[in-house]
Amino acid sequence: MPARLYMDNAATSFPKPNVVLEAMTDYATRLGASPGRGAYAEAREAGELMQRCRQRINALINGEDENHVIFTLNTTDALNLAIKGLVRPGDHIVTTWMDHNSVLRPFNMLVASDGVEQTRVPCDPQTGLVDPDLIRSAIQRNTRLIAVVHGSNVTGTVQPIRAIGRIARECAVPLLVDAAQTCGHMPIDVRADCIDLLAAPGHKGLLGPLGTGFLYIRPGVEKMMRTLREGGTGSVSEHDTQPTFMPDRFEPGSHNAIGIIGLSEGVQYLLDRGVETVWEHERQLIKTMVDELAAELPGLTCFGPQGVANRCGVFSVRIEGYDNPAALSDVLEQEFGILTRSGIHCAPLAHQTMGTHTLGGATRFSFGPFLTVQDVKYACDALAQVCHRNAVAAHG
Ligand SMILES: Cc1ncc(COP(=O)(O)O)c(C=O)c1O
Known part of the structure; x- marks a missing residue:
């Protein structure tokens, strides 16, 4: 059995830096x-460590206020809070065909149950890119929200988020960005990109444990949002109504302290290394994959x-002869120790855009960030071996 090579960082990152594990153990x-x-020292220190995590995330994304970083269970939870917090019956919402089910499904739920109207903007079938002008044309008088995936979890397409942000700001429609595949991998600047809500x-990419995520809410936007859950916050306990101040307003219930404290060290690791440096390294990996696959296998x-250009480190492939992509994942794991993910990747419209939805994805x-150029070359070499073997089997 070959050594294991984890190439499923789009699902969750592995490995995590030691500092993350040490902080969680501590x-x-x-x-x-x-x-x-509680007012005792341990509860106070745990609270301070959580606040430090907010500060670090806020610094990483150039947010305006650390208390507008709301901790969530994952990206899906953050997207649901943003979408259901903002949208009301009779509103119109805009998204794209490259978006993930964690946007498509809440949108469809609102369409079915609240009479909300939606426009899904098509994307280029080759690149997966959305034309910002099509987003502009989709905006109506009653448009309440534009939700766009930053980096596709199918094709790695990185959307022109700044151009979309400027249009959204000009039209005074809040922009929600799904940064599931980009936050921590590449620089994100919520102010420069005119992002009102960032779900991540x-x-x-932030290298924390499963069970962590956040929603950044631009100051002022929270006034348009309702809460999805209410409950104890440990603050103003004498009141039986939800506090209106941030972040408590959107964080009822006991926190995933162990996860958030681990996450904090993941974010600090990125701040120390510099997200630009991490991105430069990932671009080397991307360039290696692009160059190796350009060899016409x-x-x-x-x-x-x-x-x-316009891509992050997510690559989806098909090889003729493998009707079921899971069979290719199986060969890559069994023969080469490479761990990949096959199927529709919770993004049915992205696969429709690419024409792969009827082929099983x-x-x-x-x-x-911990993969090397050699790892990527090894994966490309494995793909080349499978392609050549298949071609010989098919054509003799
Ligand atoms: C683009 C995109 N959005 C949202 C999600 C949901 O993320 P989470 O698993 O953190 O809820 C994913 C997960 O893979 C994703 O790739």
Whole structure:
């Protein structure tokens, strides 16, 4: 059995930096208290560590206020809070065909149950890119929200988020960005990009554990939002109504303290290394994959942008002869020890855009900061071996 090579960072990142694991162990063995739920030293320290995580995330994305970083369970939870917090019956909402089910499904739920109207803007079938002018044309008088995936979890397409942000700001429609595949991998500046709501996982590019995520809410936008859950916050306990101040307004219930304290160190790791440096490294990996796959491997199709521009480290491929992409994942795991993810990747409209939805989807490789150029070459070499073997079997 070959050594294991984890290439499923789009699902969750692995490995995590040691500092993340050390912080979680320290919390579990030394503190253990629930943040904000007591005045004793351990509870206070746990609360301070959580606040530090907000500060670090706020610094990473150039947010305006650390208290507008709301901790969530994952990206899906953050997207649901943004979407259902903002949208009301009779509103119109805009998204794209490259978006993930964690936007498409809440949108469809609102259409079915609240009489909300939606426009799904098509994307280029080759690159997966959306034309910002089509977003502009989709905006109506009653448009309440535009939700756009930053980096596609199918093709790695990175959408022109700044151009979309400027249009949204000009039209005074809040922009929600799903940064599940980009936050921590590449620089994101919510102010420069005119992002009103940024939903991101803690457990992918930010290198924290599963069960973490956040929603950044631009100051002022929270006034348009209702809460989805109410309950104890450890603050103003004498009142039986939800506090209106941030972040407590959107954070009822005991926190995932161990996860958030681990996440904090993942974010600090990125701040220390510099997200630009991480991105530069991931661009090297992307360039290696693009160059190696440009060698015209027999029967191989790689979807999405063909160069390094407008893409992140997510690549989906199909090889002729593998009708079921899971069979390719199986060969990659069994023979080469490479861990990939096959199927529709919770993005049915993205696969429709690429024309792969009726073929069972594709096989996805996704990068993280600890992979090397040699790892990517090894994966490309494995693909080349499978392609050549297949071509010989098919044509003799
Ligand atoms: C583009 C995109 N959006 C949203 C999600 C949902 O993320 P989470 O698993 O953190 O809820 C994913 C997960 O893979 C994703 O790739």
